[in-house]
Amino acid sequence: xxxxxxxxxxxxxxxxxxxxxxxxxxxxxxxxxxxxxxxxxxxxxxxxxxxxxxxxxxxxxxxxxxxxxxxxxxxxxxxxxxxxxxxxxxxxxxxxxxxxxxxxxxxxxxxxxxxxxxxxxxxxxxxxxxxxxxxxxxxxxxxxxxxxxxxxxxxxxxxxxxxxxxxxxxxxxxxxxxxxxxxxxxxxxxxxxxxxxxxxxxxxxxxxxxxxxxxxxxxxxxxxxxxxxxxxxxxxxxxxxxxxxxxxxxxxxxxxxxxxxxxxxxxxxxxxxxxxxxxx
Amino acid sequence: xxxxxxxxxxxxxxxxxxxxxxxxxxxxxxxxxxxxxxxxxxxxxxxxxxxxxxxxxxxxxxxxxxxxxxxxxxxxxxxxxxxxxxxxxxxxxxxxxxxxxxxxxxxxxxxxxxxxxxxxxxxxxxxxxxxxxxxxxxxxxxxxxxxxxxxxxxxxxxxxxxxxxxxxxxxxxxxxxxxxxxxxxxxxxxxxxxxxxxxxxxxxxxxxxxxxxxxxxxxxxxxxxxxxxxxxxxxxxxxxxxxxxxxxxxxxxxxxxxxxxxxxxxxxxxxxxxxxxxxxxxxxxxxxxxxxxxxxxxxxxxxxxxxxxxxxxxxxxxxxxxxxxxxxxxxxxxxxxxxxxxxxxxxxxxxxxxxxxxxxxxxxxxxxxxxxxxxxxxxxxxxxxxxxxxxxxxxxxxxxxxxxxxxxxxxxxxxxxxxxxxxxxxxxxxxxxxxxxxxxxxxxxxxxxxxxxxxxxxxxxxxxxxxxxxxxxxxxxxxx
Numbered sequence: 001x002x003x004x005x006x007x008x009x010x011x012x013x014x015x016x017x018x019x020x021x022x023x024x025x026x027x028x029x030x031x032x033x034x035x036x037x038x039x040x041x042x043x044x045x046x047x048x049x050x051x052x053x054x055x056x057x058x059x060x061x062x063x064x065x066x067x068x069x070x071x072x073x074x075x076x077x078x079x080x081x082x083x084x085x086x087x088x089x090x091x092x093x094x095x096x097x098x099x100x101x102x103x104x105x106x107x108x109x110x111x112x113x114x115x116x117x118x119x120x121x122x123x124x125x126x127x128x129x130x131x132x133x134x135x136x137x138x139x140x141x142x143x144x145x146x147x148x149x150x151x152x153x154x155x156x157x158x159x160x161x162x163x164x165x166x167x168x169x170x171x172x173x174x175x176x177x178x179x180x181x182x183x184x185x186x187x188x189x190x191x192x193x194x195x196x197x198x199x200x201x202x203x204x205x206x207x208x209x210x211x212x213x214x215x216x217x218x219x220x221x222x223x224x225x226x227x228x229x230x231x232x233x234x235x236x237x238x239x240x241x242x243x244x245x246x247x248x249x250x251x252x253x254x255x256x257x258x259x260x261x262x263x264x265x266x267x268x269x270x271x272x273x274x275x276x277x278x279x280x
Numbered sequence: 281x282x283x284x285x286x287x288x289x290x291x292x293x294x295x296x297x298x299x300x301x302x303x304x305x306x307x308x309x310x311x312x313x314x315x316x317x318x319x320x321x322x323x324x325x326x327x328x329x330x331x332x333x334x335x336x337x338x339x340x341x342x343x344x345x346x347x348x349x350x351x352x353x354x355x356x357x358x359x360x361x362x363x364x365x366x367x368x369x370x371x372x373x374x375x376x377x378x379x380x381x382x383x384x385x386x387x388x389x390x391x392x393x394x395x396x397x398x399x400x401x402x403x404x405x406x407x408x409x410x411x412x413x414x415x416x417x418x419x420x421x422x423x424x425x426x427x428x429x430x431x432x433x434x435x436x437x438x439x440x441x442x443x444x445x446x447x448x449x450x451x452x453x454x455x456x457x458x459x460x461x462x463x464x465x466x467x468x469x470x471x472x473x474x475x476x477x478x479x480x481x482x483x484x485x486x487x488x489x490x491x492x493x494x495x496x497x498x499x500x501x502x503x504x505x506x507x508x509x510x511x512x513x514x515x516x517x518x519x520x521x522x523x524x525x526x527x528x529x530x531x532x533x534x535x536x537x538x539x540x541x542x543x544x545x546x547x548x549x550x551x552x553x554x555x556x557x558x559x560x561x562x563x564x565x566x567x568x569x570x571x572x573x574x575x576x577x578x579x580x581x582x583x584x585x586x587x588x589x590x591x592x593x594x595x596x597x598x599x600x601x602x603x604x605x606x607x608x609x610x611x612x613x614x615x616x617x618x619x620x621x622x623x624x625x626x627x628x629x630x631x632x633x634x635x636x637x638x639x640x641x642x643x644x645x646x647x648x649x650x651x652x653x654x655x656x657x658x659x660x661x662x663x664x665x666x667x668x669x670x671x672x673x674x675x676x677x678x679x680x681x682x683x684x685x686x687x688x689x690x691x692x693x694x695x696x697x698x699x700x701x702x703x704x705x706x707x708x709x710x711x712x713x714x715x716x717x718x719x720x721x722x723x724x725x726x727x728x729x730x731x732x733x734x735x736x737x738x739x740x741x742x743x744x745x746x747x748x749x750x751x752x753x754x755x756x757x758x759x760x
Contacts, residue, residue, distance in 0.1 A: 030380030031403045032639070117573040118585045138511075138576035140738055226512020227575050228738035229731060243373040244723040245757075246399060 023252035030246060043253040053254065055229060056237040062144070063233050064212050067151045071208055074152065075159020076201065080189070082160065083167040093164070100157040108221030111150040112137070140230035143223050147231050150218050155211070159204045166200030167193070198276060206269040210262050234258060324417055328647035329358030335651065336374060337390035338632070339365040341599055342449045345667035346655055352663075353654050359647060361388075368514070372396060372723070379403035384639040387648040388655075391445040391635035394722040397437050398542055401720075405638035407435075407443040410649040417650070419446065420657050425676045429540065429713050434633035434675070437542040437718060445633025446656045447675035449599070453522055453628040453714070454703045455479055455488075456586065456604065457593035459614035461501060469494055479593070479616040481625055481706070485526055485562060488593075488619040493569050495592040507571035507582050507591045512734035515578040517726050518628045520733055521716055522595060523563045526621025529556035531717045531725070531754070539715025546719045549754035551729070551747045555623075560736060560743035567737050575737055597630065598700040599673045605696035615700040617707050626714035627707035631675065665695045673697055680705070721757040728753030 024043050026036040047053060078096065082089060099107070114122040115136040126132040136142045170193065178188050216235040219225065225232030225240075234254065242251035337343040347363045354360060366374065372395045378386045379400055391397040391404060411418050423431060426447045432440075434447040457479050462469075469477040469491065477483070477491045492505030499505075509515035524530065532538045532546040550556065567574055571591060573581070583600045585591055587607040595618055604613050618627050634655060636648040654660060661679050664672030665688075679685055680701060688695035689702060706712055719725065729750050736746035754760075 030376055031400060032379075033382050034380050116581065117571075117576075118581070118588050118590060135572045135574075135576050138573060143576070223576070224511065224513050226731075226734050228512065228735040228740050230738070240727060243376060244369070244395075244727060245721075246376060246723070 020252045020256060023249050024256055026249045028248035028252075030248070039249065043250045046250060047253045047257060052229075053234070053237060056232050056234045059144070059229070059231065060213065060233040060235075063148060063151075063215075063231075064209070066148045067155070067212050067215075068205065068208050070148070070152045071156045071159050072201070072205060074156045075204065076163050078156070079160045079163035079167060080193075082164060093160075096160055097157045099154045100161075102154065104154065104215075104217035105221055107150055107154045108218040111146065111153075111218065112222045115146055137223055138227060140228055143227060144230050147219050147222055150222070151212070151215065154218075155208060159208065162200055162204040162207070163197060166197035170196045199273060202269050202273050202276075206266060209265045209269070213258060213262055213265070324415065325357050325650060327415075328643065328650065331644070331647050332360040332362060333387040333644075333648055333651055334385055335361055335363045335388040335390075336371055336386050337363060337365050338368045338371055338392070340390075340449055340451075340632075341602065341667075341669070342661075342664050342672035343390070344669045345664035345672050346660065348667060348669045349663055352660075353651065356654065357647075357650050359650065361651060368392060368395060375400060379637065379639055384637050386637050387640060387644055388651050389635045389637055390448070390632055391434075392632050393434050393437070393445070393542075393718050394716060394726070397434075397444050397633070397635065398718050398720050398722050401437045401444055403638050404444040405636040405640075405645050407446065407636065407649070407652070408441075410636075410646065410652075411443070413646075416646060417653050419653060421676070421678055425658070425678050426656075427675055427677055427708055429708055429710055429715075430629070430631050430675050432540045433629060433713075433715050433718070434631050438544050440541050445635040446652050448632055448634045448656055450629065450631040450673045450675050450704075450708070451597040451599040452630065452673075452704045452707050453518065453595050453618060454598045454700055454707060455593065455616045455618050456596040456601070457614050457616070458502070458609070458612060460612040461495070461499060461592050462614070465494075465499060468498070472498075479614060481617050481620060483619045485523060485566075485619045485621050489562075489566055489569065492566070492593065496569060499592065501589070502592045503590045504571040505569070505592045506566070507577065507585055507594055508567055508574040509577050509579045509582040509595075510567055510570075510574045510733070510737055511576055511578045511581070512730055513578050514726060514730065515582075516730040516733050517716070518579070518630065519595060520559070520563050520729070521628050521714055522618050522626055523566075523621065524556060524559040525626030525714050526619070526623060527555050527559035527562065528621070528623030529553060529559045531729075532719075535717070536710075536715070538717045538719065540718075542718030544720060546717060546758060548760045549725075549751045549758075551751040551754065552744075557744050557747050559621075560733070560747050563733070564736055564743055575734070598704050599697055601700045602696045605693075605699065611691060615703045617703050617712070625712060627704070627712060628714040628716070629708070631673075665697065719758065724757040725754050728757065 025038065025040060027039050029035040029037070082093060085092065114120045117123050117135050123136060132142060134142065136146050174192060175188060178192055183191070214235050215233065216239065219231050219233060219236055220239070223231045225236045235258070238251055238254045238258070241247050241254060343363065343365055347365070350361055371390060375386065375389055375396055378384050389396060389404070397404065410416050411423070427450070430447040430450055435443050435445045437444060462478060466477060473490050473494060475487060477487070488506070495502060495505030509519045529551070531549055531551065533550060537543070538546050571585065573585060577585065579597055582594055583596055583603065586594045586596060587604055587609060589609065598615070601615065605611070617625050619625065634652050636645050636652065638645070640648070656675065658676050658679050661672055661674040661676055662682065662685070665674060665685065674680065685695065685698055688698040691699065693699050717725065732741065732746040732750040732753065735741045736743055741749065
């Protein structure tokens with residue numbers, strides 16, 4: 001019974017997975033059909049000694065913490081606000097969710113246009129108000145901040161949606177009982193709402209974390225990793241290695257290190273879920 | 281070299297017979313004596329009727345012009361052409377996957393000499409085989425009609441005889457400047473600066489800096505005197521290379537040959553030499569007084585800023601002239617070769633050829649050859665020049681000799697790119713053309729140099745350190 005499903009799984013997941021592992025131990029040439037030359041641990045040695053890759057992991061770490069952190073904070077805050085809203089809740093939710101439906105590459109293009117010093121509305125406003133008088137995508141700090149905010153703009157709505165679903169499923173009698181016992185909003189939030197929605201919050205965190213580590217589109221379309229490698233997160237480095245330098249074996253090793261990171265993060269969150277009795 | 285020879289017996293036989301049928305069908309009337317010959321054999325052109333060719337190209341003006349005018353080719357051959365226009369990086373990725381797939385689908389490749397031809401030369405067909413095939417039309421007017429430096433740079437790699445691509449476009453960096461502002465402030469600038477600032481090949485990069493700074497301080501019409509395409513991207517390498525060569529620096533020993541024909545083993549890089557460091561120091565200094573947007577601008581963004589009236593002058597690609605003349609700056613812009621340096625004036629050439637995927641079946645390659653001959657013919661290039669979707673940059677000498685093209689060098693011009701011809705024609709001369717290295721590992725070298733330059737401009741590294749690290753990166757990429 002299970003055999004067809006297992007075969008399908010093998011074809012879709014296991015074969016590419018083992019193929020990439022095989023690639024990571026080879027130098028791969030594309031011309032005239034794919035060719036492998038065994039290089040042993042060379043690509044893996046390069047991976048841990050390459051200062052450029054290390055630098056990209058550091059930028060990725062900053063990008064990861066900033067995007068996921070901001071999205072979680074804003075997403076939970078907005079969801080709590082919306083949950084308390086009585087009038088126009090559906091309309092507000094519809095508008096809030098819109099960025100999530102825009103293709104990331106379009107978000108990048110939109111962001112680039114808005115902060116361009118020649119015709120960008122945001123750039124014009126920030127310049128006129130004296131808040132940012134330099135080129136936003138041309139300076140290291142502001143370029144990284146800009147791409148982080150573009151990501152946050154697009155994906156905060158996803159957190160809102162997930163958390164709102166959790167809030168909507170809370171048992172009302174418990175909340176009403178707490179209210180009648182004199183618990184104020186902050187006390188209810190801390191002692192009742194937070195424990196009740198912690199499971200969905202961790203799921204939201206898991207979903208965004210897995211996505212953030214392999215993010216590519218916005219940075220590719222806005223800064224291409226610059227200036228001075230300030231936005232060169234690891235997926236940009238991976239693309240560059242694979243498709244510009246044609247070093248597919250080394251790129252496979254980088255890709256597998258990203259996969260390992262994702263698995264570590266996922267395991268961490270699943271362990272937390274288990275501790276809370278929300279996962280088996 | 282094959283291009284240097286005269287009219288061969290084979291060429292003569294073809295021109296007097298069936299080959300001329302195609303040339304005539306191409307509508308070469310006015311382009312040469314062949315047009316007087318009769319057309320007796322459409323068969324040579326129609327032998328692959330019903331086939332569909334896939335042409336992958338960077339999103340450039342010549343391809344837009346061709347995409348808008350494919351009917352003549354369809355009428356001539358009965359072949360349909362599907363054109364995909366992409367950003368260059370995506371094109372490189374698609375070509376690399378296609379040539380390795382074992383089931384190639386791309387027939388005609390926009391073979392950027394550095395990012396496609398050098399790394400994938402082994403996957404491209406030798407076009408000499410088709411050009412010398414009696415059953416196929418040969419290149420009208422012969423290979424000698426292509427501008428010689430461009431035929432070598434766009435068409436060959438490592439081996440001076442094998443021909444991988446036919447020159448298709450020829451964007452070249454020149455000095456674009458606001459003629460109206462130079463007319464208005466010229467005398468005042470002369471007095472203040474102590475030299476005649478009129479753009480010419482005598483102006484040095486140091487004087488260019490002085491002029492730009494003068495505009496920053498004295499002219500209200502523009503925000504800044506100059507801007508650069510200094511985003512961490514290919515554009516930064518192009519922009520810097522003009523200065524590097526002007527100061528006498530180069531990427532490798534024998535840089536002219538490595539740029540023109542290319543090399544599989546270019547040897548150690550020489551970016552850490554004093555002249556290269558001096559060039560880097562100047563480039564950093566120039567960027568410090570350039571529009572602050574420079575470090576986030578690629579070539580398109582720089583051109584947009586210039587057209588928006590933010591800058592008095594820019595090093596810009598000459599094929600952008602059509603857009604400039606169509607903007608509010610139309611008629612107000614002058615074109616000149618880039619400034620000179622202690623060694624020479626060098627203008628980065630960014631041309632490309634059309635190649636054929638050598639992994640295809642023979643018939644598919646032969647059909648693709650028909651498209652190459654048509655797309656690079658003088659008539660198609662002339663048509664591209666007149667196109668209202670951006671215009672082209674012909675690679676054939678005979679096109680520039682046409683009376684209507686010569687007339688278009690002066691305003692009012694219905695071929696605005698041709699207004700730049702006096703500047704680019706000098707830039708294409710062997711001693712002036714700027715050819716980046718054509719090496720297999722160029723994509724990696726390119727990334728190394730523009731990343732190091734970006735770090736230098738951001739203040740992370742000194743010019744000396746950036747050039748030293750760039751040299752190490754080049755040597756590592758090339759296995760030195």
